[in-house]
Amino acid sequence: MYPIAGQWFAFSRFIPQTESGETGPEGTASEIAEFYASNLIELHGMICFDLFICNNDRKTDNLVVGEHGRVWLIDHANALFYRPSGSVEPGIPRLLSVEADLAVMFDRPHQFLKALNSWELVDVWCERISMRPSYFIESIVNNLPNELLTTGEREAVIRFLENRKKRMRQIIEGNESLFPALFASGGEQR
16 A cells, blocks of 8 residues: 555556466565565565465565566465465454464464564554555455355454554564564564
């Protein structure tokens, strides 16, 4: 989301697939590391966004290095309701579990959590997330295909995201063990 002339706009990018179903070239680990080393605000934004949508599967092959060195977040299949895997119960139960305990979100390794190290940058992104208009969240959820979600599931996702957007800073503060670099940074924690 970016503000333009006082209005908030979201931009998405379609990445065409090849006949085999592959997307554009992934960044190498060094390209992605280089990007994030010089773009800490983007790194913190990615992590905060993943925490907001409960995406537990961020790794270098879920990022694409695009034009001008820009990194695109792809593959959000393990966000919100999650897809069935082992002991993780998908759907509304996952949302309720994550709401009660953020740590249950991470049955898969999110490779970037340890990089969260600046309260100042966390605050920037928590503020941006909190400013998502309700109509925007509702529009995205309600425009998903009907066969994808029941009415109850749509309502649960909207409720979850609306509640979460206001509490991102508190959620992060309440999970010191997940973000060791952030709590070791000595930065100001309100």
